[in-house]
Amino acid sequence: MTNIFLFAIAAMSLAAVQPVLAQDLTASDQPVRILACKLLTTHAGGGTVQIAFVNRSVQTATEVTFLVGAQPISFRGQFLNGKPVGHTFGPYDAVGGHDICAVSSVTFDDGRMWQRL
Secondary structure, three states: OOHHHHHHHHHHHHHHHOOOOOOOOOOOOOOOEEEEEEEEEEOOOOOOEEEEEOOOOOOOEEEEEEEEEEEEOOOEEEEEEEEOOOEEEEEEEEOOOOOOOOEEEEEEEOOOOEOOO
């Protein structure tokens, strides 16, 4: 009986240290909301992307990956709840004037991760 009790404690301890998907938001309820996404074409044929977003999760995000058309764009930093962030990325050859911007994944400061399904 003691061995079963010790095994259960060890299993619970191991489960507690494993990173898991963010449980406060479902895949359809993304933790980061895009406020604006503007694609700018440069004269060299590539393009830059201006993205403004806000972290809606109570947890601080440390990396947000966007998908602009087929181009993944990652941004690292300390993104606090409710604080709008804006940045210009690029130039990229793979973005065009009609590409759609979406949040692909978000990593939090406690190691949890949210991914679009």
